[in-house]
Amino acid sequence: MGNERGFMEIERRDPGYRPVEERVRDYRAVEKQLSRNQLVEQATRCMDCGIPFCCSTGCPLANVIPEFNELVYRERWQDALDMLLLTNPFPEFTGRICPAPCETSCTLGINKEPVAIRQIEVSIAENAFERGLLQAAPPARRYDARIAVVGSGPAGLAAADVLNRHGYNVVVFEKNQYPGGLLRYGIPDFKLEKWIVERRIKLMEDEGITFETGVEIGLDLSSKYLLDRFDAVVLAAGAEKARDLPIPGRDLNGIHFAMDFLMQQNRRISGEGVKVDEISARDKHVVVIGGGDTGSDCVGTSNRQGAASVTQLEILPEPSADRPPETPWPLWPASRRDSSSHKEGCDRRWAVQTESFEGSNGDVRKLKCCEVEWVTPKDGGRPVPQKVKGSDFLLRAELVLLSMGFVGPATNKLVDDLELKLDPRGNIQRDGDHKTSHAGIFVAGDMTHGASLVVRAINDGFQTAQSVMNWLKTRA
Ligand SMILES: Cc1cc2nc3c(=O)[nH]c(=O)nc-3n(C[C@H](O)[C@H](O)[C@H](O)COP(=O)(O)OP(=O)(O)OC[C@H]3O[C@@H](n4cnc5c(N)ncnc54)[C@H](O)[C@@H]3O)c2cc1C
Numbered sequence: 001m002g003n004e005r006g007f008m009e010i011e012r013r014d015p016g017y018r019p020v021e022e023r024v025r026d027y028r029a030v031e032k033q034l035s036r037n038q039l040v041e042q043a044t045r046c047m048d049c050g051i052p053f054c055c056s057t058g059c060p061l062a063n064v065i066p067e068f069n070e071l072v073y074r075e076r077w078q079d080a081l082d083m084l085l086l087t088n089p090f091p092e093f094t095g096r097i098c099p100a101p102c103e104t105s106c107t108l109g110i111n112k113e114p115v116a117i118r119q120i121e122v123s124i125a126e127n128a129f130e131r132g133l134l135q136a137a138p139p140a141r142r143y144d145a146r147i148a149v150v151g152s153g154p155a156g157l158a159a160a161d162v163l164n165r166h167g168y169n170v171v172v173f174e175k176n177q178y179p180g181g182l183l184r185y186g187i188p189d190f191k192l193e194k195w196i197v198e199r200r201i202k203l204m205e206d207e208g209i210t211f212e213t214g215v216e217i218g219l220d221l222s223s224k225y226l227l228d229r230f231d232a233v234v235l236a237a238g239a240e241k242a243r244d245l246p247i248p249g250r251d252l253n254g255i256h257f258a259m260d261f262l263m264q265q266n267r268r269i270s271g272e273g274v275k276v277d278e279i280s281a282r283d284k285h286v287v288v289i290g291g292g293d294t295g296s297d298c299v300g301t302s303n304r305q306g307a308a309s310v311t312q313l314e315i316l317p318e319p320s321a322d323r324p325p326e327t328p329w330p331l332w333p334a335s336r337r338d339s340s341s342h343k344e345g346c347d348r349r350w351a352v353q354t355e356s357f358e359g360s361n362g363d364v365r366k367l368k369c370c371e372v373e374w375v376t377p378k379d380g381g382r383p384v385p386q387k388v389k390g391s392d393f394l395l396r397a398e399l400v401l402l403s404m405g406f407v408g409p410a411t412n413k414l415v416d417d418l419e420l421k422l423d424p425r426g427n428i429q430r431d432g433d434h435k436t437s438h439a440g441i442f443v444a445g446d447m448t449h450g451a452s453l454v455v456r457a458i459n460d461g462f463q464t465a466q467s468v469m470n471w472l473k474t475r476a
């Protein structure tokens with residue numbers, strides 16, 4: 001522990017965001033960063049409290065947070081980096097876009113503001129890149145074994161990184177033009193600028209990983225090809241199948257899945273171009289259906305494209321602003337969150353159900369909605385939505401973005417050809433060693449546990465790589 005009185009003497013400081021009127025005119029990162037001196041000061045707020053719930057309960061990667069806080073306080077940046085990389089291969093991603101469950105588990109957070117852990121994490125990473133501490137480190141020796149990784153999102157990248165560092169020959173197959181998965185094509189630049197993803201991919205290439213992009217496994221390459229040429233395969237193809245809203249009027253023009261909209265914008269910014277019909281929010285009244293993070297990204301993107309208005313609908317009731325009693329410390333609080341995008345202009349409505357879309361000349365014009373209340377059935381069970389009588393209303397909409405989550409992996413011929421078993425939710429089934437029902441094929445990330453978080457995908461890729469290596473050793 002650096003400074004015993006730090007948590008009593010120093011208040012939490014957040015870097016804040018660029019002013020709204022400035023940031024909505026571009027797609028650059030909205031969040032600022034603390035200076036190095038401010039970070040050192042923030043690190044001294046860590047109490048090294050004995051049972052660090054931040055790592056044991058909060059961080060899915062179990063980052064050793066009190067230890068790297070102390071190393072930052074002592075300005076031992078190389079040691080802090082080494083400590084962080086023990087558990088987290090990509091701190092420059094999590095330090096920017098992780099919702100930081102570590103902070104909601106921080107002991108200081110019981111009665112004060114928690115330690116600014118995410119900011120400290122990103123600063124250790126960025127400081128390392130700036131000072132040249134993070135450089136390509138290819139393995140000293142290589143095994144003969146070859147591993148194919150299908151999908152280059154955080155789960156695939158983490159698996160590839162671990163396997164490569166241990167000396168295995170890794171080829172990552174990606175159907176898109178550039179690697180990165182949702183880091184590149186889903187999450188908007190204003191949360192994660194893409195040069196950060198490119199910098200990491202370059203480092204991984206320099207360390208010996210091969211990226212084969214524009215290759216859809218199951219379509220461009222068969223399962224036979226993979227099984228013949230590789231000793232093991234890690235599937236990390238995400239959960240791309242979006243939940244639909246099959247209500248009257250769904251076939252009207254102007255109703256799109258959130259990911260189609262977000263992906264187009266990310267492609268435009270990177271200069272990749274959009275080859276299909278362009279979806280634009282410019283001068284339109286936009287309604288985003290679904291109150292989660294993907295919906296919030298649609299809000300921010302719509303405002304940047306120049307929407308006339310943006311409304312976000314959520315069927316669940318509005319959560320309380322404070323930590324509710326059902327999720328006490330150190331659990332992740334089920335409280336209301338307002339993202340930087342919401343603060344840029346958005347009408348958020350809760351406990352609202354969309355009953356139909358109405359249009360003219362084939363284009364969507366309105367949503368017919370009603371309010372609902374959540375009622376617990378008399379015989380117990382989960383609450384269900386019930387329409388509030390007389391609460392019908394119409395909402396003007398020229399662009400509707402469906403953002404109600406994902407229901408599982410996209411149709412994949414590889415999965416069909418190999419007849420991989422699915423779990424009851426439609427995700428690829430696996431055992432405790434990350435193995436699918438086909439020998440030598442492993443699965444990681446959203447493809448097996450459903451849509452989640454970058455930090456969980458990284459952790460899962462990391463763990464899956466360990467299982468692959470254990471399995472290869474039993475065959476040697
Ligand atoms: C819009 C949006 C915003 C988000 N924001 C955040 C956030 O701020 N913070 C956070 O923690 N999480 C966020 N998430 C969730 C997070 O991005 C995902 O949980 C995470 O990316 C899952 O990682 P993954 O590697 O399992 O899959 P993905 O990132 O989905 O990567 C899968 C990859 O596999 C490729 N692929 C699929 N099929 C094939 C095939 N047949 N052949 C070759 N390649 C294939 C895909 O093209 C894709 O690149 C967000 C999600 C979305 C949709």
Ligand code: SF4
Pocket residue numbers: 058059060061062063065088094095098099100101102103117118121455
């Ligand atoms: S990865 Fe997320 S939960 Fe873990 S220390 Fe970083 S910000 Fe916290």
